Amino acid sequence: MKTETIRHSLAHILAYAVQELFPGVKFGIGPAIENGFYYDFDTNTDQHRLENRLTQITEGDLHKIEKKMKEIIKQGISFKKEVVSEEKAKEIFKSQPYKLELIEGLPGKTVSLYKSGGFTDLCKGPHVKSTKEIPQDSFKLTRIAGAYWRGSERNPQLSRIYGIGFQTKKELETHLLKEVEAEKRDHRVLGQKMDLFHIDDEVGPGLILWHPKGAILKKIIMDYALREYLNNGYQLVDTPHIAKINLWKTSGHLDFYKENMMPPLHMAEMGKEEKDDYQIKPMNCPFHIAIYKTKIRSYKDLPIRYTEMGTVYRYERSGTLHGLVRVRQITQDDAHIICTPKQLADELFSALKLTKKILKDFGFKDFSIYLSTRPEKFVGTPKIWQKAENALQYALKKLKLKYQTDAGGGAFYGPKIDIKIKDSLNREWQCT
Ligand SMILES: [Zn+2]
Numbered sequence: 001m002k003t004e005t006i007r008h009s010l011a012h013i014l015a016y017a018v019q020e021l022f023p024g025v026k027f028g029i030g031p032a033i034e035n036g037f038y039y040d041f042d043t044n045t046d047q048h049r050l051e052n053r054l055t056q057i058t059e060g061d062l063h064k065i066e067k068k069m070k071e072i073i074k075q076g077i078s079f080k081k082e083v084v085s086e087e088k089a090k091e092i093f094k095s096q097p098y099k100l101e102l103i104e105g106l107p108g109k110t111v112s113l114y115k116s117g118g119f120t121d122l123c124k125g126p127h128v129k130s131t132k133e134i135p136q137d138s139f140k141l142t143r144i145a146g147a148y149w150r151g152s153e154r155n156p157q158l159s160r161i162y163g164i165g166f167q168t169k170k171e172l173e174t175h176l177l178k179e180v181e182a183e184k185r186d187h188r189v190l191g192q193k194m195d196l197f198h199i200d201d202e203v204g205p206g207l208i209l210w211h212p213k214g215a216i217l218k219k220i221i222m223d224y225a226l227r228e229y230l231n232n233g234y235q236l237v238d239t240p241h242i243a244k245i246n247l248w249k250t251s252g253h254l255d256f257y258k259e260n261m262m263p264p265l266h267m268a269e270m271g272k273e274e275k276d277d278y279q280i281k282p283m284n285c286p287f288h289i290a291i292y293k294t295k296i297r298s299y300k301d302l303p304i305r306y307t308e309m310g311t312v313y314r315y316e317r318s319g320t321l322h323g324l325v326r327v328r329q330i331t332q333d334d335a336h337i338i339c340t341p342k343q344l345a346d347e348l349f350s351a352l353k354l355t356k357k358i359l360k361d362f363g364f365k366d367f368s369i370y371l372s373t374r375p376e377k378f379v380g381t382p383k384i385w386q387k388a389e390n391a392l393q394y395a396l397k398k399l400k401l402k403y404q405t406d407a408g409g410g411a412f413y414g415p416k417i418d419i420k421i422k423d424s425l426n427r428e429w430q431c432t
């Protein structure tokens with residue numbers, strides 16, 4: 001049986017257990033997710049909300065709910081499918097406002113239900129035939145969190161109970177152990193313990209404050225990287241952090257990258273002599289191109305390789321920010337190579353070789369490599385894209401690197417090779 005089927009069935013059993021323990025509870029949704037499942041519950045009525053007398057399921061209830069789930073599993077309850085008319089379904093769920101809303105949104109005239117013991121849910125399945133198929137000791141409720149109905153802040157907040165579930169007790173234990181290890185290695189915890197950096201509420205989310213030890217560490221890494229670039233024929237450049245908004249129009253960023261850019265700086269408001277608004281940079285490319293364009297270049301000057309420890313600013317929704325991994329300001333060891341079409345393949349080969357060397361110097365030997373090809377929105381012609389994709393393939397093959405193709409995963413301005421490194425727990429992180 002598929003693990004996902006077990007997880008999905010566990011979500012039903014969780015809801016059944018909560019129904020038994022909290023009579024009158026309203027149900028949201030309860031899907032299977034990575035490593036487990038969740039279910040959303042509302043223990044409040046409109047009256048509760050009006051009187052601001054909210055009751056919530058708490059962390060302390062999880063043990064009790066888990067015990068109830070085990071009782072239900074032991075009973076060997078079967079999952080029975082029933083297909084009913086929309087009217088019948090609305091009758092069955094008449095005291096379940098969230099389910100009624102879901103029924104409204106369903107296509108077709110009939111509704112598929114699953115009944116397990118005293119609990120009926122809107123569902124297409126599949127499930128286990130009987131709860132006897134679920135080992136009692138291979139799941140665990142892990143936490144509870146607030147979640148808005150349908151993810152919108154305008155809707156009521158429900159209590160989301162998370163659980164993890166596996167085929168065997170051993171798998172569950174291995175997973176829990178791995179989580180403990182991951183927690184010990186959480187870079188946000190280590191960063192604080194080792195006094196390397198912090199993120200400050202008063203400064204803002206996604207913005208890193210490097211402490212003395214962290215700042216010197218960062219400097220050592222940057223110096224090392226720069227030395228490698230200089231040794232490999234790159235020239236150091238240094239460019240502004242803001243530029244006229246029109247530059248980003250010309251570069252295509254405003255058309256293709258706007259949602260990742262910070263809002264514009266309204267410089268024109270400063271007075272009549274200021275004619276332009278400005279944009280804080282999300283990338284360094286237009287500046288490097290501006291340096292290249294200051295002279296008439298001969299093909300004999302090529303390739304020209306510019307590098308910069310370029311600090312860029314990206315708009316990331318606050319909910320997606322995470323430690324040093326997802327931030328709003330990042331310094332990248334950026335480089336741009338200007339070359340003739342003939343030089344392209346060899347330049348890519350050298351760049352990839354240098355990347356591999358640098359990652360190896362940091363102790364990373366195990367990579368997952370992806371070749372990301374032309375996306376739906378792109379600049380340039382399909383022909384030039386094909387040429388670029390071929391050159392990337394050539395470099396990968398020449399270095400005998402195994403890779404997978406991520407069709408349509410390229411950036412708007414070109415195809416790319418993504419290199420993910422693996423950490424001590426075998427988790428993948430995109431680094432290049
Ligand atoms: Zn189901």
Ligand SMILES: [Zn+2]
Binds near residue numbers: 283284285336
């Ligand atoms: Zn660039």
